Amino acid sequence: MEQALAKSDFLAKEERVAKPLVLWRPTAKTGLVSWLTTVDHKRIGFLYGGCALFFLVMGGIEALLIRIQLAVPNNTFLTSAQYNEMFTMHATTMIFLVVMPLGAAFFNFVMPLQIGARDVAFPRLNAFSFWVFLVGAIILNLGWFMKDGAPDAGWFGYAPLTTRQFSPTHAIDMWVMGLQLLGVASIAAALNFIVTIINLRAPGMTMMRLPVFTWMTLFTSFLIILSFPAITIALVEVMMDRLFGTNFFEVSNGGMPILWQHLFWIFGHPEVYILILPAMGVISEILPTFARKPLFGYPIVVFSGASIGFLGFGVWSHHMFATGMGTMATAAFAMMTMAIAVPTGVKMFNWIGTIWGGHLSMRVPMMFALGFLWMFMIGGLSGIMHAAAPADLQQHGSYFVVAHFHYVLIGGSLFALLAGLHYWFPLLFGRRVSEFWGKVAFWLIFIGFNVTFFPMHFLGLEGMPRRTFTYDGNMGWNLGNMVSTIGAMILAIGIGVDLVAMLYTYYKGERTHKDPWDARTLEWSLPNPPMEYNFQQIPHIHARDGWWYEKHHKEEIAKENAERAKAEHDDHGIHMPFQSIYPFLAGLGILIGGIGVSVIDPADPKIYTGFWGPKIAVTILGGLFMFVSVVLWSLEGCEGYHIHLNEDGSIKGEDPHAGYGAKH
């Protein structure tokens, strides 16, 4: 490890001088510039988390509008066009702009701390990932402010509905562009995490000592880099069809709409696991902490995570049972889908094994984690029902499916991510959300969620199709829909209470000491919030649950740390990467270019002149802007500077508490 570091550029060499082409070395530690130029993984995690929570509110409002429209039959609260925008953007937002970035926020913030690293492997690439994510999010939502409206072909965007013939406005162009950019952001971030986990583990942190959350980060990252290329190809094909008249999906010219479904779902199903594996990782951290005993069957939990990731690439066509694939393909995908239930079930058994015989302290994170176990179990069981393909032909495209995946995505992913927020909140901000308000929020969310989504099982089996803006009052669906809408209101209040409680805690909440939960993993060995450099000395890991081991072998660890601190100090201090503005500028270029591309209309005769002319110019300008930024970024080099610490951990010659979110 040390040798590898010495050979790489990661450890700056003192004799190197800054290159002449570096235009600007930002050094601000506070204020807007510090956020635009930050390369600190904790700050970037914070940015991801903030955006995700903002979009959680937006996606939630979209969901409420949907539920209001469906509260009573033949409602006219929304028009069908508005309703189609709502459900398209609700799904796209919740998947790509809430659950994924919230996962990314934890990957960024927690994972490097869990493996004893001082940052991710490529700090500037990490910043770039965030800015591109933000750009994608902006372009996806641009339609709300335009005459063309927001995307309205569903988050799955089945061809040929997305072709220019059936969706002539720019809404789909924005959707295509936005998703492609989100893919770029996700892939760049995933590569970064993989390299970080493989290379930057602290000495002694062997793979089989990795915290399960870090394992799940690794698997999720592999799923991202393997699955996103599929949707990127599909989106590029749609874009080519729409902008340049190719015939991938143009039926009249022999295009094959079924191709879209295969490409989309070979991304789309692993995507489901991209959403749930981080959640499983969070749960696997919280349960042992609050049960005060190690995870039951660690190797099997890790291996089942890997199996889920692997099998997840072999089940995509269970989203397509109704497309007439024929008996053999249907049978194969049905069997694979049942097979994937086994590793998922194994995790459930191990979680129960973890709390079995423990001392469960029912704090707010633990409540959400236990809620996750119940809800995810129900979602998993209705998933097995879908695997029975002939029965699924009745459930497919109905509200039964809506119920199923909300049990997995809210009851699963969102419950776990909220559990994670409450769990790591003290580490992020040094304050703790009040038990009372946390539990109020939990019960509101838990009850509201079940009241909303449990009746949907019956609505689906009663024949109510998804994605319908209205229904007739004589179909037997009135009661279920009304109950569901009431539940949605309770759920919204619960989420609102939770967010307000967190916001309040951020400013005025109860301060906590270090390691308030008596946790087990390395991130809790740090003061909260952690310093910019993370670890005073790179820790040496002696066991799985490294921090638990440290706490129980204090003398041994203290001696080791003192020796290493001296060695590091005598050497050159702590290496820190320079901040950089170029990831942000490259993102800005992509934003300009992306807006240009997604509003160009090749059918417009005035494309080269008049009003449309500048838009091509804008696209080219944006592209150039990005190119120049990336060139400067690479010329800038990946150097850093060194800091030396005082005895108490503060940086010599600096305000020790300046920087990310610290309020002392």
Add this chain to the structure above:
Amino acid sequence: MRVSNLSNRLARCARAAAALAGVALLQGCVWFDGPQSTFDPAGPVAREQLNLFYLTCWVSLVIFVLVGGALAYAMFKFRAKTEADTHAEPPEQAHGNPLVEVGLIGASVLALVIIAIPTLKDIWFSYDLPEAEKANAYEVTATGYQWWFKFEYPKETAQTIDPTGKLVNAALTTGNELVIPAGRPVHINLRTVDVIHSFWIPKLAGKVDMMPNRANFLWVEADKPGYFWGQCAEFCGESHAVMRFRVIALKPSEFYAWVAAQSAPARRVPVPDGASPKAEFASYKSFHVNEPGYTDRYDGLSPLDEWRKQQLLPNPVDEDPALIAKGRALFTAKTCIQCHTIRGDAGLGVAGPELTHVGSRTTIAGGLLENNRDELHRWIHAPNEVKPGNKMWVTGYLVNNIKLTPDDENALVAYLSSLK
């Protein structure tokens, strides 16, 4: 004595409980027997699918009780109940038990095998008919349009009148209401002319998609004559939610009588010489946007009887032949014929539903509105308020600049209603 008293009391309790359960069950039925309920199958395909669903339900329920029971037990048993519990020495730092793990994995695999075997059997069953029965299957073709369904009967031949007045053969085509023989397998070819639709008659069979460039099909069989609700189940654009249809299953003799009636060219009401439309003030109900288009007429015990009534010719007193003739002329003049066909009258259009016998259908506007004069008037008066973005409005009324006066509408309603 005491014992018998107790047993009496127990029996009374049991009876009360049974009665309560019965009421609950009945209410359950109210909840589960909607027109599109999958719990109330009316044919072998839907029944097999429901049975498989019940099997998955039972297996899931057993798993839920076992796993949930263990989880609930652990949650309550090992909960830290007091401050002292919270600060007690940590429990034994145990790392797992391979035997338990392997046993549970084995049990899960077993549970899945119980589901897997009937699943495989049913995949073959619901996909297509057994070879031996294929010859007996009745064949129809269903085609999805944004936002209605066309039904063709390739085995049947209909008649139309060519420009010289001669009776010639034509294809038998209807729209939005599929009439099939009961007690006989029906092979439905699924096609689409635009985007992906999905053909779903919950009481007869699970859905199969209508995919462009793909020859999908579905087979159904209705046990007995009946009237069934169906709906598009794949998002297909702005009015996906209101893309509905009906399936009417008839006993074979009634079915062939229906085929014969439908095969005839459009009904023509003779106009006495020199008659002109009666001067009457036609008043139609006015509707707001997305107002329900149904009455309780088809919610009764036998919607099929209501369908049969719809086939009957109207009382001649209720018809104004001159007004109908005016409507017929308007149908051409207002360019309706560009998209609609009325065999024997006018029009060769194929973009919209064939209307030769539209008066005999129970619904219009893609199964959305009940077929009566008020709803017909509502539909041709402001189609966009009924079915947003529909092609009759977007590529008909707007492109051809169709303007209908109240008199025009009145005549068209009279004409279309007369097409039994």
